[in-house]
Amino acid sequence: MALEDDMLGMLEQLEAGKKQATILLLSQLWDHHMDSYNHCVQVGLKSLEASRFLGYNGGQMFFAGLLHDIGKLKVDVKILDRHVPFGEEEYRIIQSHPAEGYAKVRPLFPFEAEVLLRHHKFCKRSYPEKFPEPVNPNGFDMNLIESYARLLGVIDYYSSMQRHDGYPYPEGNKMQKIMQERSGMDEIIRRLFDANILA
Numbered sequence: 001m002a003l004e005d006d007m008l009g010m011l012e013q014l015e016a017g018k019k020q021a022t023i024l025l026l027s028q029l030w031d032h033h034m035d036s037y038n039h040c041v042q043v044g045l046k047s048l049e050a051s052r053f054l055g056y057n058g059g060q061m062f063f064a065g066l067l068h069d070i071g072k073l074k075v076d077v078k079i080l081d082r083h084v085p086f087g088e089e090e091y092r093i094i095q096s097h098p099a100e101g102y103a104k105v106r107p108l109f110p111f112e113a114e115v116l117l118r119h120h121k122f123c124k125r126s127y128p129e130k131f132p133e134p135v136n137p138n139g140f141d142m143n144l145i146e147s148y149a150r151l152l153g154v155i156d157y158y159s160s161m162q163r164h165d166g167y168p169y170p171e172g173n174k175m176q177k178i179m180q181e182r183s184g185m186d187e188i189i190r191r192l193f194d195a196n197i198l199a
């Protein structure tokens, strides 16, 4: 089955209200910033593919990936369109997007919201600094959430590398670069490259 069919299949499995709310969020992102929308779809599908390979929950990783940057709805398009390093103020605004996304996604997908809230946690420049108490602290396996967030961080970085056509990332070994930017994931990154899921 083609991956695009996978996306439709995943949406079809949702109950009507959730499906409608998810499509609404995605269409808002489409209208706000097409490049971010395309990136979210790419990250969602790649997360699904990687999860199937690694034995993670594909549905949870798909929706965490698909909605991971939905908080960018609150970020000005001028900032989203910049392909040069951000100033401190712009960086502060950009850093708000995981928490903004968390607030939007939590009522629909509480587990996936915890994952996407942490998609920049394991980056070289980690954010956000503080995390709210999970909505369901006794029911959620926080180690699992953190492993999923680490994988999401890897796929997010990989997708960003494709997107900006090599800039601002230096030439060189892509796998090594992802390992430098996303700590503690060397073994999984190597397996994903060996299996051609990342290339």
Ligand SMILES: [Fe+2]
Pocket (backbone or CB within 6 Å): 068, 069, 097, 119, 120, 156
């Ligand atoms: Fe992000």
Ligand SMILES: [Fe+2]
Pocket (backbone or CB within 6 Å): 039, 068, 069, 156
């Ligand atoms: Fe992203």
